[in-house]
Amino acid sequence: MLNRYPLWKYLILIVILLIGLLYALPNLYGEDPAIQITSTSKNIVNKNVLTNIQDILKQNNIQSKSFIFGSEDILIRFINTDLQLKAQEVISRLLGKNYIVALNLAPATPKWLAMLSANPMKLGLDLRGGVHFLMKVDMDAVVNKLQENTLDTLRQRLTTQGIHYINLQKMNHCEVAVHFRDKLDCDKFTKYLLSFPSDMVFRKHSDSFLIIRASDQNIQTAREYALQQNIHILRNRVTQLGLADTLVQRQGDESIIVELPGIQDTARAKEILGATATLEFRLVNPLTNSHGVIPNNSELKKTRDGQVVVLYKKVILTGNHIIDSTYSTNEYNEPEVNISLDNEGGNIMSSFTKNHIGKLIATLFIEYRERGTSNMNTHFSLEKHDEIINLAHIQSSFGNYFRISGINYPKEARQLSLLLRAGALIAPIQIVEERIIGPSLASQNIKQGIEACICGLFASITFMIVRYKIFGLAATCALLANLILIVASMSILPGATLTMPGIAGIVLTLVVAVDANVLINERIKEELYNQHSIQKAIHIGYKAAFSSILDANITTLIKVIILYVVGSGSIKGFAITTGIGIATSMLTSLIGTRAIINLIYGGKRIHKLSI
Known part of the structure; x- marks a missing residue:
């Protein structure tokens, strides 16, 4: 019989709608204004700090919704932003500079929904507020590192070939000067270099003097690799911070954009993202002559206690080979990193420890710190700081697993383990631009977006009901179901983030979604004009319009896919919501409205349609 759905189809539609309602529901609860309190490396957050905070808030008549005491922080929820701001001022005055008191937003989702993994949509920077960083990669450090590699390679090749030279010297523009004893040795090494692929370019400065540098292609490859690896490592770091709704993308040849929605703890974010900590393992050189002259293959480094140690320049191992690091304490309750x-x-x-048992090995901690302020038009103001954090005798051979002690504070050990686990930056970076979007501006954007959605829905619903009566009412129900499914899909999908352009995509989808029902309704009218029975007109209307609707949605989906692949940031946000809207509108416009119409008219003797 025409226009009848079996019971199982209705049940599937009801289940889909109920699941959609369940996962869209958390978005109604919003987020609570909150304050997150974290400590510096020399302080810890304990219950005494919590008690002092509770007392000071009570004294100032500042009411809070809840206190959540974590292992490394305290999260306090408030009813409104006025109380949040007042509490931040009071708590900051109480704790001083030893603690970071940051504004934050905490989801207000009920526990029973959270247990079902029903969470609100992830909001972008423009809707939730947060921090925008523009970071510049220090390409000078990349070129300097390449110059060091060139120097080591040349020294190794000269030694291998038994060619005598007076000295190797670094020069400007990534160049290395080689001074030979005579013209014969210079010519011999020149001939040897010509047998290699063009990884180096060289020129004669005199009969016994060569100027050598890495090729332009190698320099460009090193710069590109440093930028891409830094992007990858920054993504790992924001994941380690527990942030999933972030944007990390390239801008130009030297810069990276990082956006952290919902984050107001800028000090903590900068501390993790901008950190360039890494480790080097080097052998201690116990041999110095009586005059205290340091050999060419060694250099002086200091421990944290100020002790001067002579280390070989050759690095045994760097942090690039570290795949995991965890924090723990040893038998003396001292912090260490595994x-x-x-x-x-x-x-x-x-191999190294097996051949050097009994000798002293040093763990060198290296980081780059800001020397002063800087901007996009000025030169980098980062300087290298290093110190020996551990000296140990090699008592036996060890391989993939070992531990580092000698770290003063537990939080410092935790942060070092986090940075090593996320990866060491290939080149230092500096934050040259920082923008904070406050919650009030984000709330205004959300309000305007919701108003746009309501206006679009109202206009579409009014037109459909006036024009198509009961069929228009069915289309309206499908439109509301479509909105619920879009919101639920955005809440479920792990990589989906809603932004202002994303709201524009939802509005566009909702307004255009009724096109499918317009095609169907007009085709049903046409069939009625052609003197077909009412049941047959409904059947042909849905069947004949299907191919046109499918073609239109496929072509739109192709454009959306191109926007997602080629675009970035807000363009991707628009593409995601539009793509989801296309999929849900196909379900609601074709199957959803058909189910409603079949319930009203299916299998009945109808003399007139309300269309």
């Missing part, structure tokens, strides 16, 4: 190496790093460490 290190896991990859296979290559494990083999290097095993």
